[in-house]
Amino acid sequence: MNPQFCNSAEHGVSRRRVLGAIGGTTAGLGLGALGGMVQPAVGEELAKSDKQILLLWLDGGMSQLESWDPKPNTRFGGPLRSISTSLPGVHISELMPKTAKLMHHLATVRTMKTEDANHSSGVPKILRGHPKNRGVVYPFWGSAVAKVMGPTKSGLPPYLWVKPGSGGFISKYAGFLGAKYGALALGDGKPPTNLVRPETLSEQNANERRELQQLFNQRYAARRRKGSNEANSYVYDVAEKLMQNQKLFDESLLPDKDRERYGKHDFGRHTLLARNLIEAGVRFVQVTSYGWDTHGDNFNAHASRMPKADQVYAALIEDLIDRGMMDNVLVVMMAEFGRTPRINGSVGRDHWPNAWSLSMTGTGIKKGVVVGETLADGTDVKTEPYDIGAMFHTWYQAVGIDSKKVEFMNGTQPLPIAHDDMAPVKELLA
Amino acid sequence: MRWLARLSLSVVLAAASEAASAEPLHAKIDQLIESQATGVEIAPSADDAEFLRRVSLDLAGRIPTVAEANAFLSDKAEDKRSVLIEKLLTGPDYPRRMQELFHVMLMERRGDNDEWLKFLRVCFEQNKPWHVMARAILNPDADNDELRGAAFFVTQRLVSEGAMAPVDVPGLTRDVGRLLAGVDLQCAQCHNHLTIPHYYQKDFQGLHMIFENVQTRRDVQFPAVSEKVMQAKKEFKSVFEQVALQTGPVVPGRGEVEIPVFEKGEEFAVAADPKTRKPGVPKFSPLNELATGLAAKENDIFTKNIVNRLWFVMMGRGLVEPLDLQHADNAPTHPELLNLLASEFVAHEFDIRWLLGELARTNTYQRSSMLPGEAEPPRESYAVAIEKRVSAEQLYWSVGIATGRFDAVRRSIRKGLVDAKKPEEEIKTIDEATLEELVAKSDELKTALADFKTNFGSGPKEPEVEFEPSVKGALYLMHESKIQKCLESGSATLVEDLLKTETDQAAIDHLFLRLLTRKPTDEERQQLASYLEENKERRSEALANVAWAMLTSTEFVVNH
Amino acid sequence: MNDTAAPKFEPKELKKIDTDRQVCLIRFSPCGQFLFGGGYDSIIRRWDMTVDEPQLLDPLVGHRGWVQKIEFAPQGEVLYSVDSWGQLCAWPYRDEAASPIWSVEAAHDGWIRDLAVSADGSMLATAGRDGSVRVWSAKDGSLNKELPQNEHDVRAVAIHPDGKSIVYGDLMGRIQHRDLASGKLVREIKFEKMHYYDRIQDVPGIYVLQFDEKGEILICAGGEPLSNTNHQGIPVLHQIAWASLETKRTQTFGAAKDGHIFDLAWHRDGYFAAVTSGNPGSGQFLLVRPDEDEPFFNFTKLSNCHTLALHPDGKQVVVAATNRNSQGNGAVRDKEGSYVGNSSPLHVFSLEAAS
Structure with missing residues (x-):
């Protein structure tokens, strides 16, 4: 990738090391989350919190005009109709009939206005909440939450990422927080390789091995710096936790009814898995659906994709309601930007950070609101624009984190967890 | 202002160490480290077993066998550590270990290539001086069978990763700076560095234009590059000011190189051969300017980069960290020591094996990794061996x-x-x-x-x-x-x-x-x-x- | 097929008509006087083409979504049109302030993909994204027949000249031949490559279904899609023998960047005129004989050609392309600061060999 902009690591690392926060002995490698909090008391409180976050990420940039903010029968409105919703006077695209019935449970923002029209820099900017440049690489949202809140009492790794394609541990998402706050990616929803204990290794032997290992590790660590052994023990603890939860990854155990409701396509399967991961107690789960970058044939693309996203989102919301999880789970569905009003020669829409939409619900969020309005032809915001930083404040507040007070600690350098010039959007908060 | 204080201290030390210049380097290193490790408890020397394991991993790339352990532990000779170090440095494992180490350091797991691995192996078997290796990398000689694989450093970074990720010349430029000069110029691509006053956009653009002028050769199977004729300076703009600027090729640490003018038709030393598709060789080779200018005794950042990296390999921490951010505001933890290592390394003709040996002989290297007390002394004190x-x-x-x-x-x-x-x-x-x-x-x-x-x-x-x-x-x-x-x-x-x-x-x-x-x-x-x-x-x-x-x-x- | 070898020639661009909007489809009226263009803005534009500088007349207004298909009655001056909101209309197309003769507001639930008129002019067939195929009385717009519901988006429909069979092709590349009277499935074929699935998206490949005049050949044209985001694909044209339903010949035009055949017309001199649109600005206007692999004319200087209209006299063709630089991220604004949209310039070509 061509490094076009200084969004990247490099300003950062220099500062990090200059300021003397050293990675190799990073404190707090255990399951606790207190390592870098400014106020340990707050950290402890948050670690006990049962709030969780589920992010549905439509990579490439879903069209706001074919979803949350349709402009039917206008110059740039495209061929599709809008439909009424359970919120009087609010219309969304005809491609989302199931979600339309649940609009009174959701909060929608129609005036997102962000900076970057490139994927390579736009995706990380949005997923980092686009904070001010402090000369450090900020963590992605999931890593930030993993750091600030830590795992829930389930002990499961705090940041799981369900995605098509390959899996693995994505340490770079953690930015300056250090590798271990990265995402554990479940490629195609599958568990990590080697998760299953082979038949040739009995449970008894496996247990004895781990006990003996701990014996050696304790002796070793007793007279050494903390970092290495904590890190090495941590990965075995996580591995073991994942093994204990193997069933989470077994699609065959899922009820057919659920699989029908979420859809048997990747996005449906992966979101259903995410629901289970959330239920099992993972702090932050991101589901990514790729391919939303509809530069060509935008309308057929959305006509094919959007109903699947509709199905997934509606099934998830219904489940959260049915299972009483709306009180502790924050759900956000978004992308790195929307799509241009003007329709290009390939009948597509291009990248559009200027006036796009996103949706949220769950804990701390006011239900049944639509915030912001765009111009009649969709070519700009009409009311107050919101940057992603304002959303980060809102979402942190929603899960009980005072984003104006809680800070990361980068060595001796305190860093705000969300853009310090921005504030939560009150209309979105319950 | 801690670094100022440190600076005055090291001036004193410099005077002292001159008096004792007959001392071997490893002894001087220990003096410089220990004089700065005040107020912390220094761990005792590692016992023979800990030392044997550590030095075997570092210099042979593996743990010792039972036979090796028995022999060393039962050896009663006073100088057995020194003997072991020499044995490992001249032993059969050393070239393999160094090949693995430098492969990972320089290629960062971008892929393997037999010719490249052979280049590394040959260099460490023959203990080629570092500046010779670096020149082979920067200006590969396709006619040298043993060293030509060095071109892989450049060619592998010029491989296109598909339509969405075109050939990453800026990435190559950046890596040359990072890995061979210890300076990461990435942010200077588009503007003078925001937080590092000494990284200029011109440095990046001037280095970048050298690699823009390079092509991967298609007429041979092994990694090889050719150059086009460079005739004009490069124009660039800062994203902040949008003022048009220009530069010729720039060698990190040395400055801009004049582009010579040749008569039309006289630009090539060797003309291209359309039959074999062998590219021509221009009379003016910016790669040659880069190789001889960057990898030179006179180039402080070149020398400091490699001694800092070798120090890191042995000691677990760079004197400058991150390893690729040498600049005035990111002072080394031990400036005097870094200067000493650099000047001694040059005096010893860039001899990697010699320097590793000296580092291994230090008390600093041979300290126990066990904490002597409750507190964790700062890593940069080297009071306790750093785990690697x-x-x-x-x-x-x-x-x-x-x-x-x-x-x-x-x-x-x-x-x-x-x-x-x-x-x-x-x-x-x-x-x-x-x-x-x-x-x-x-x-x-x-x-x-x-x-x-x-x-x-x-x-x-x-x-x-x-x-x-x-x-x-x-x-x-x-x-x-x-x-x-x-x-x-x-x-x-x-x-x-x-x-x-x-x-x-x-x-x-x-x-x-x-x-x-x-x-x-x-x-x-x-x-x-x-x-x-x-x-x-x-x-x-x-x-x-x-x-x-x-x-x-x-x-x-x-x-x- | 026409046995006499068609003349090979270079069409000449005669003029360019600028538009201020984008069109889905253009067609000449059977009388040759008018050019109609169904727009992205629900309006059917109308140009008088008999004058030197084609003159924009009052449009046909009444649709709401995109007007993606226009057809004409074989006799009488009636234009049928469908839109993406599900409406089907019949218009007296010569009337200055035309209002529909009849209109079916919800002929389909949403996007009507295609419209076909039977050879005798009595029937209209429509196919939609709702998976339904319907047959209407051309006279008053009453529903004659509802064919069995399909699982997928039906993208193209054609009625055999004998008036007894209907064919339609869907998102998955499947073409069904059904008996018009009973609705029963008679035969089917599937072009697997005219469908592509990637990252939860079905990408269609069928754009055009057309019979030749005698009903001996069925043309299925479009593309073999290769990407879900960039309109990449290989433009393809299948000639299917109606008697056996065997593919007699498959012609492809270009590489992955060329995308799909968007529109096609059969010239009476025995060749096809077709337009393609691909990624990002690729466009071809090509003329090809059915029995040859290579087009004898391939004009690639236009961007994203979406539709073409063949004049009834066979001497002219109009190609609707797209303005240059139609792509671009973020807000593109003109000097006054207004947001810039795109348009479909119309290029008029002469189909006569230069004498």
């Missing part, structure tokens, strides 16, 4: 040696030859095969090596600096069948040898020496004895369990 990442390759060789998996494979290949009534000569080649040769003969060992790189190496383009264990690595050691095999008698010799021991105590002693290069503590001896006693009905399983726990323990997977 064990690379995927080091781990691979160590696991194979410790478990006797290599021995068992050798045995089975040998048996195959004997059964097939092959001549003595051929059987002898197996007996004498190095571990590398053995791996080349076994698909399973080859696959396992690839597995280790996947599970214990960092991803492509990510520098391997700190110990970063991963869940996938843990699961690999827990469940992968190739690892299980290492603990089964028949396919590895460890448990076989343990079952042959007559007492549990003997088995325990053997396990500790073979896997952890030390004797057990009394407590460990007791705990394990009772575990083995309780499980004597299933002794081989119990022994395998102990062995696994040792192999995966922090003590094994970290170089301490």
